[in-house]
Amino acid sequence: MKIIIALICVWATLFLAGCDVxxxxxxxxxxxxxxVPLTTDWSDIGTGLPTPESYTVTATRDGSATAGYTATLTGVTNRLDHLFEPGAYRFCVYNTAEHITVSGTVATVAGASGNVDGAGQFVQEMPGWLFTDVVDATIEKDTKYxxxxxxxxQVRQLTLIIEPTGGSTNRIEHIEGYLSGAASTLDFDNGTHSAPANVELQFTKITEGADAGKYAATVRLLGVAGARQKLNALICYTDDTPKATDLTSDLTMKLAAFNADKRTPLTLGGKVVETPTEAGFGATITDWIPVSGSGTAD
Known part of the structure; x- marks a missing residue:
């Protein structure tokens, strides 16, 4: 009996010792x-703009410029199909927008042929709507972050409305030109707009509403860049009578805050004023004012 009790004690000791590990x-x-469960919040995009059907998410680790994870997703909430090793990550989220490419956190608008030779580089005047965000996160093991x-x-709409003046107004055949100082690249990580380029402006006559008889051109821009934004246009008349009039106007001050509130379209209106030049007469617009509720163009 003593032997049995001794064996039981030894077994119990070994069992308890094993439970310590x-x-x-x-x-x-x-x-x-x-x-990583990812949620996309689209509540701050422009009124009336549709939420993109899909979007891209990339993840880079510890400052690397190379994407360690890339996926195209749909829906508001997704669990990323990836197991992340512990470390610091940067998540970049953006949709695919027409005429815009994204590399890392830099968006670039596609080039365009433009409508004026020798004026420099042009970019597409009507790129798609781009939406982005960059989120830094530290992922730990055995967690759900x-x-x-x-x-x-990241794209804002700009409309310029021109009111011609003078006796030749009814002979205007068309107005065309370009705006300089449009940003062709944007680093959406730090909000840097760069690589200023030109964007073509094709003005169309407004046929109804309070602005009927004026001419409007609408473009979409990543933003403005460079030291100056200038309208360079030509007013052309039927049968070239009178001769075409050069129209120039400095918009730098009026567009100084253009990059700040991209979800709100900006419309500026101005009246054409003749100015004397070495070749005779030109035209300019000096008093641009914000416009709301403009009429409809053809």
Whole structure:
């Protein structure tokens, strides 16, 4: 009997000793990695603009410029199909917009042929709507790190409305030109607009509403860049009578805050004033004013 009791004591001692080495307790099925549920918030995009059907998310780790993870997603909430090793990550979220390419955090508008030879580089005047966000996150192992991307609108609409004056107004055949100082690139990580270029302006006569008889041109821009934004246009008349009039106007001050509120379209209106030049007469617009509720062009 004493032998049996002794054996039981030895067994109990060994059992209790074995219980001292406890199996680790984990919070997730991926103890060595983290996962990321991603939510996209589209509440701050422009009124009436549709939410893109899909968007791209990239993740780079510890300052690397190379994407370690890339996926195209739909819907507002997704669990990224990837196990992330512990580390610091940067998540870039953006949609595919027509005439715009994205590399890292730099968006570039596609070039265009333009309508004036020798004026320099032109960009597409009507790119698609681009929305982006950049989120930094530190992922730990055995965790689930929720990331919310608040999508910011990166393309803004600009409309210029010109009111011709003088006795030849009814002989205007068309008005065309370009705006200089449009940004062709944007680093949406730090909001840097750069590479100023030209954008073509094709004015169309407004046929109804309070602005009937005026001429309007609408473009979409990543923003403005460079030291100056200038309208360079030509007013052409039927049968070239009178001769075409050069129309120039400095818009730098009026567009100084253009990059700040891209979800709100900007419309500026101005009256054409004749100015003497070495060749005779030209025209300019000096008093641009914000316009709302403009009429409809043909």
């Amino acid at each position: 406890k199996d680790p307790i984990y919070n997730t099925p991926h103890p060595d990695h983290g996962t 929720a990331v919310t991307a608040v999508m910011k609108q």
